[in-house]
Amino acid sequence: MLPWFENDRFPLYLAPMAGVTDVIFRHLCKEQGADVMMTEFVSAEGILQRDDRTRHYVDFDDAQRPLGVQLFGSDGVRMGEAARKIIDWKQPDFIDINFGCPVNKVVSKNGGSSLLKDCPLLASVAREVAKAVPIPVTAKMRIGWDSSLVNAIEVARILEDCGMQAIAVHGRTRAQGYTGLADWDVIGQVADAVKIPVIGNGDISSGVDVEIRRAQTNVKGVMIGRAAMANPWVFKEAKHYLATGTHAPHASVEERFNFMRRHCKLAIERNAHMGELPTIRSMRNRLMNYTKSIPGGKWLRQRFSQIGSVMELEDIFAAYLVHQAEHGHDQATHAEESAVESSTEL
Template sequence: MTFPGPTSPFPLPFIKTDFPLFLAPMAGVTDPIFRTICKELGADVMVTEFVSAEGILQAWERNRRYTKIEESHRPIGIQLFGADGAHMGEAARIILDHEKPDFIDINFGCPVPKVVGKNGGSSLLKDLPLLASVAAGVVKAVGDRIPVTAKIRIGWDFQNLCAMDACRLLEDAGISMITIHGRTRSQQYSGAANWDIIDECARAMSVPVIGNGDIATAQAAAYVKENTAVSGVMIGRAAMENPWIFADTRYFLLHGVLPPARQPREKTDLILRHTRMALDSGHYGDELHTMRHMRSRILAYTKGFPGAKEMRSRLVRVSSLRELEELLSGLPR
C-alpha cells in the first residue's frame, strides 16, 4: 500500500498492508528481541528505541547498538531525538552510512524528563519554529535516500494544544508521515487519549497520519479504523503485556470476531522464550544483568495472569533462568 500526498517526497512503499499496525518505539522495551516476537505475532511496521543524535555524533560505537536492525524486522525505522537540525541531519547520515532502515523517525513526543531536559522529545512542542527547523534539517540531510517521519503529541499541556500547527509545519518541512499520540506532555500516560484531535489532523493533512494512544484491544483498533481518518495505528504499552494484540487485531479486522482464546501455557512459554533469547543474545550482559532487565518485562507479561499476583514479590527479585522456570511452573498451564 502506498499513500498519495502531493507534499510528500516519498509514497511510503514500505507500508504493505491495509491499515498497518505499528509497534511503538519504547526505551528499554522494543529491543531486537521484543521486535522479533512482535513481528512474528503480526506487527506490520516497527520503530527502534530512540537514540540521541548527540550520542551518535559523540560516541557512535557505543550507541550504534540502538540502530542495529535485522532484515526479518522490515519495514523498520530508526528513531532519533535532538534539538539541533544540523546535528540531527548529520546523525541521520551516519546512521544511513552504516545501516539501511526503511525510514528515519524524529521523536517529538517523548515526555520523560531526561529527554525533555535536553530540549528533545516533546519539549519542541513548546517551540514550533525549532521543531520545524529540526525536521527540515533531517529531511535536507537525508535527501532522496529515505523517507523521514515524525512522532508528536497533541501539545505540551491543555493550554497549548498545537497538534494541527505542528502537523502543518512538519508537512511543509517534507515529513512523509506523522504519528500523533493523543495525550499532552503534561499528561504523560495518564488520562485518556484525545482521538478527536488526532482525527482532525488526519483529515487535514496530505501525508498519512498514524494514531497512537489507548489502543489496548482489537476492538479499539477496529473502532478507530471505522470512525477516524488515520491511516493506521501504533500500539505501545498494550503490546508489552500482550504482544498477541497484533495478531488479534488483524484477525478481528478481517473477520469481525476475535480468534479463539489462548491458553495460559502460551504466555508462560513466551515469557521463557523471551528470557532465553535475551540471555543468548548477550544484549544486556551476563545472566544477572539480563534477568534484572527482564524483571519489568516479566511483570508486564504476567499482569492480570491467573495465579501471578501471589508471586509478584518473587518475580521482582528473580535472578536466574532456573529460578524463573521454577516460579512459572507453579502457574496454571
C-alpha cells in the same frame, strides 16, 4: 506514499519505547503480527559523539523491516549528520524524529515534546533532516504541550510542508504524560488536515479499539505501545478481529510461559557478556508485565520479582500449575483481580 500504506493497507506499528522495544522485543512482536517497527529513541548527539555507547540502539535484523530509527535532538543539521551516519551503518527503511517524548531529561535539552512550543525550531529540525538523507523521514508527536497549547493541527501542517512522509500522533499533551485518556478527536482532526498518512497512538489495546479508530477517523494506521508490554499478542488478536470481526482467544497461560522462556533465552544469548543472572534480573519487570490479566498473576509476580535464571522460570511455571490446581480462582475472583491489574497498568 510509503509502501506499507499502499493498496489501503492499515499497518499496525509497535511504538518506540525506551528500555522496552529493543531488538529482541521487536523481533518477538514482529512474529505476533506487528507491521512496522521503530527503534528506541536515540540521541543524535550521542550518535555523533559516542557512537560506541549508542550504536547498539539502532541495531536490527532484516526480519524486522520495515523499520525506522528514531532520533531526538534540537539541531537539525547535526541530526541530519547523525541520520547519515546511521544509514551508513544499518540502512533503515526510514528515519523518525521524536517530537513527543515527555521525559524531563529530553525536554530539558530542548528535545522531544519541548519543540511543540517552538514551531520555527521544530520546522528547522524536520526540514534539515529530510534534506540530509536519501530515505523517507517521518515524525512522532503529541497533540500539544499542555491543555492551553494543543497545536497538533498547526504542527502537523508544518511537518508536512517540511517533507515528513507520515506523522504518528499520540493523543495526549506533554503535561499529561501517560495519564488520562488519549484525545482521538484531535487525532482525527490532524488526519483530516494533512495529506500524508497519520498514525493514531494512544489507548489501543485490542482489535476492537483498532476497528473503532479506523472507522471513526481518517488515520491510515495505529501505533500500539504500552498495551504490547503486557500483551505482545495484541497484534495477532487485532489482525484476527480486523479480518473476521470476531475475537481471537487470548494467549493461554502455556503460550505466555513459552513466550517468556523464549524472550529470556534470546536475551541471554544476546547479552552473553553479561551472564545469565544480570540478564534475567533485567527481565524481571518484563516477566511481571506478561502475567497481567491471567489467573494467579499476583502469585506469579511475587516470584518473578526475585527470579535469577531460566531454570527458576521452569520451576515457577511447574509450581504455578500446582498452585492453580489447589487454589484455582473462581470467575469472580479472577474478574476482580483483572480489574485491579487493569487499573495499575504501566
